[in-house]
Amino acid sequence: MNAQRWHGHVTSMVVVGCTALALTATGATAQAQSPRDPARQTLPAGDGWGSYGTGTTGGAAADAAHVYTVTTWAEFKAALAAGGDAPKIIKVKGTIDAVSEGCDAFAAPGYDFDAYLAKYAPETWGLDTDLSGEPADSPEGLRRVSAAGQDKAIKANVPANTTIIGVGRDAGFKGASLQIRAVDNVIVRNLAFESPVDCFPQWDPTDGSKGNWNSEYDTAVVYGSTHVWLDHNTFTDGSHPDSAAPTYFGMLYQQHDGELDIVRGSNHVTASWNVFTEHDKTILVGNSDSESTAAGDRGKLKVTFHHNLFSNLVERAPRVRFGQVDAYNNHFVADSTYAYSFGIGKESQLVAQHNAFTLPSGVSAAKVLKKWNEAPVTADNNLVNGRAVDLIAVHNAEIPAETLQSGAGWTPTLRTKVDPARAVPGIVRAGAGAGKIC
Numbered sequence: 285m286n287a288q289r290w291h292g293h294v295t296s297m298v299v300v301g302c303t304a305l306a307l308t309a310t311g312a313t314a315q316a317q318s319p320r321d322p323a324r325q326t327l328p329a330g331d332g333w334g335s336y337g338t339g340t341t342g343g344a345a346a347d348a349a350h351v352y353t354v355t356t357w358a359e360f361k362a363a364l365a366a367g368g369d370a371p372k373i374i375k376v377k378g379t380i381d382a383v384s385e386g387c388d389a390f391a392a393p394g395y396d397f398d399a400y401l402a403k404y405a406p407e408t409w410g411l412d413t414d415l416s417g418e419p420a421d422s423p424e425g426l427r428r429v430s431a432a433g434q435d436k437a438i439k440a441n442v443p444a445n446t447t448i449i450g451v452g453r454d455a456g457f458k459g460a461s462l463q464i465r466a467v468d469n470v471i472v473r474n475l476a477f478e479s480p481v482d483c484f485p486q487w488d489p490t491d492g493s494k495g496n497w498n499s500e501y502d503t504a505v506v507y508g509s510t511h512v513w514l515d516h517n518t519f520t521d522g523s524h525p526d527s528a529a530p531t532y533f534g535m536l537y538q539q540h541d542g543e544l545d546i547v548r549g550s551n552h553v554t555a556s557w558n559v560f561t562e563h564d565k566t567i568l569v570g571n572s573d574s575e576s577t578a579a580g581d582r583g584k585l586k587v588t589f590h591h592n593l594f595s596n597l598v599e600r601a602p603r604v605r606f607g608q609v610d611a612y613n614n615h616f617v618a619d620s621t622y623a624y625s626f627g628i629g630k631e632s633q634l635v636a637q638h639n640a641f642t643l644p645s646g647v648s649a650a651k652v653l654k655k656w657n658e659a660p661v662t663a664d665n666n667l668v669n670g671r672a673v674d675l676i677a678v679h680n681a682e683i684p685a686e687t688l689q690s691g692a693g694w695t696p697t698l699r700t701k702v703d704p705a706r707a708v709p710g711i712v713r714a715g716a717g718a719g720k721i722c
Contacts, residue, residue, distance in 0.1 A: 322473065322721050323351075323373045323449050327513040327554060331700050332588025332610065334554030340511040342447035342471030346371040353451070357382045357460070361440055369467075371445040376455045376475060382438045383459035387483035390437060392429035395484075399423050404487050406533055411489040424486075431484040431500070438480055438501065439463050442470055450474035453719035458522070462504040464512055473515045476718040477503045478522035479563065482539045487532075496535055502542040506550045508580075518559040518718040519543040525562055540564065542600070546587055547571040549580040551607075553587040559717035561595040570605025573630045573657070581606040582631065588698065589614055591708075593716045594625065603627030603656070609634045610696040613703050615712040616652070617642045624654035628661050633692040635662040640708040642669060649673045650682035662692040667705040 327340040334340045343350070350372040352363040363374045383389075400423040402408075404415065418424035438460055442448065444467040450456060456476030464470050482499035489495040503519055506512050521540060530537050543560055545568045546553055560566050570585050571577065585607025594601040595617040602609070604627060616625050616639065626636055641652060649668040652675050653661065663675040680687050703711055 323375060323447055327471070327515075328700060330698050332554030332556065332590060332698050333552045333586040333608075334511055334513045334588065335698055336511075336552045336586070338469075338511060340469055340471060340513045340552075340554070341371075341445075342469060342513070343371040343373040343445055344447065344471075345445075346373045346447075351375070353377055354380070356380060357384070364440055364442060364446070369444045372443075373447045373449070375449055375451050376457070377451045378454060379456050379458055379476070380460070381458045382440075382461075382480070383434075383483075387434075387481075390430050390433040390483055392426045392433065394421075395426040395430050396423070400427060400487075401532060404489070404533075406489060406495060409489060411493075411495050414488055414490045415486065427484050427486065431482075431486075434483050435500065441465060442472075443467055445469045447471040447473070448475065450476070450718060456518070456718060460503075461501045463507070464505060464509045465507040466509060468510045470509065470511070471513045471515070472504070472517060473513075474517065474718050474721050476518040476520075477543075478520060479503045479524070479540050479543060481524050482541070485537065485539055494535060495533060497532070497538045499538050499541050501540075502545045504544050506544075506546040506553060508548045508550060510551045512550070512553045514544070514553075514555045514558060516557045516716070516718060516721050519561070519563070519566075520559075521562045526564055538564075542566060542568055544602075545571060546585065546602075548577065549584045551584040551586050555587065555589050555592060557591045557712075557716045557720070559593045559595065560597060560601065561593070562597075564598040566594070566597050566600045567602035568600060568605075569602050569607050569609055570629065570632075573605065578606065578630070585609070588612075588696075590699070591703075591712055591716060593617070593712050596621070597625075599623040599625075599654070600627055601625045603629055603654075604632040604634050605629035605657075606631045607633070608692070608694055610699070611636045612638045612696070612699065613705075613708050613712075615640045615642070615709045618644060618647060620644060620647075622647055622651065625652050626661075626663075627654045627656055628659050628688060630657040630659065632657075632659045632661075633694055634659075635692050635694070635696055636675070637662065637665050638702055638705045638708070639666045640705050640712075641666065641673075642709065648678070648682060649675060650679045653679045653688060655679075655683075655686040655688055658689070660689040660692050662690070665705060667708075670706070 480501040
C-alpha cells in the first residue's frame with residue numbers, strides 16, 4: 285500500500301461513539317489539553333518523568349504526509365519505516381494480528397517438537413549440560429532457526445518522534461512485540477496488546493535444580509530510549525493464559541516474557557492509565573544486576589507509574605533496579621497466584637505512595653514489597669483493602685530476614701493532581717485501559 289492511500293484513509297475517517305474521561309476525577313490530564321485530536325496530544329507538563337526536560341510530544345508535529353492509518357501488520361511495519369525520524373502519527377484501526385498464519389509458519393524445515401522432547405528429556409540428557417553446543421541440524425539447532433524466523437516477523441521497531449494510537453474502542457495488536465530502542469520521543473496510546481506467544485521456547489537443563497523453559501518477546505520494550513509515554517493501553521495474555529499452558533519435563537511450558545520492560549539506560553518514561561492483567565513476570569525497570577549494565581543504568585531509569593490497574597498478576601509490578609521510580613495512585617488487585625507487587629532491586633530508589641491494594645483473604649500486606657537487594661524505599665499513604673497500612677513496617681515485622689530500609693532519598697515533584705488512595709479504585713476502574721479515549 286502506498287503512502288497516498290494511507291493519507292486518504294486519514295482524511296476521510298470519521299470516529300464516532302467514543303467518549304473522553306471525566307476530567308474532574310484526575311486534574312490535569314492529556315484529555316484536557318488542546319488540540320482535541322488525541323493523536324496530536326502531548327504528555328502534559330509535570331506529568332511524571334516523561335515530562336522532564338524537553339518533554340514527550342511524539343508525532344504531534346507531523347504534517348499530513350506523515351499521518352497513516354493501518355489495519356494490517358504489513359501496513360503498520362511499513363508506516364514505521366516510512367519517513368525516517370520525521371514526526372509521524374500512526375493510527376491503528378481494529379485488531380492487528382502479527383502471527384495470523386500461526387506458529388507453523390515460522391518452523392524451520394525438519395523441526396519437530398516431539399523429537400526435541402525426546403532428545404532433551406532430563407532422564408536421557410541430564411541436567412548438567414545446556415544446549416548451546418548443539419549443532420545446526422539438531423532439534424535445538426532447528427529450534428534456534430525457527431525462533432529466529434519468529435523474532436524477525438513479530439518485532440516492530442518504533443522510530444523517534446512517533447505517536448502510535450488506537451482508533452476507537454477495539455484497536456490493538458495480537459502477538460506483536462513493540463521495540464522502542466535507542467530513540468527519543470515516543471507516545472503509545474489507546475491500544476490493547478495481547479502478549480506474544482513464543483512458539484519455540486528453549487529448554488535449559490541448567491536453569492535451577494530441575495531445569496526450566498525460557499521464552500522471549502516482551503509485549504513492549506523500552507531499550508536505551510528516552511521520553512516515552514505509554515497511556516491508556518491494556519496488556520494481557522488474552523487467549524493464551526499461563527494457566528492453560530502444559531508442562532513438559534515437570535516444568536511449566538512458559539511461552540510468555542514480560543508485558544513491559546524498561547531497560548538498558550532508558551530514561552524519562554511515564555506509564556499512565558494502563559491496565560496490566562493476567563500475567564506472570566509483568567514489568568522490569570532495569571534488567572540486570574551485572575556491573576556491565578549497571579554502568580549504563582546508574583542515574584537513569586527514571587520512570588513514573590500512575591493511575592494504572594495491576595490485576596491478577598503474579599509479580600513485577602514493577603521490579604526495579606537502579607532508577608528513581610515514582611508509583612502513585614495505582615490500584616493493585618491480587619488473586620491466589622500473587623507473589624508480590626514491588627520488587628526492591630539493586631540501587632533502586634522506589635517511591636510508592638497513595639496506592640490502593642485489594643488482596644484476597646489470607647494474603648498478607650507483607651507480600652506487597654519484595655526485597656531482592658539492599659535499597660531504600662518510600663512507601664506511605666497506601667491502603668490495603670480500604671485500610672491504611674505501613675507497607676514497610678508490616679513487611680519487616682512478618683519477614684524480618686529481609687528488612688527494608690525506609691526513605692528512598694528523593695521526593696517526586698513531577699506529578700499532576702494526586703488523588704486520595706481511597707478514591708483510586710473507582711477512578712482507575714472507570715478510566716484505565718484501552719478504548720477510553722477518542
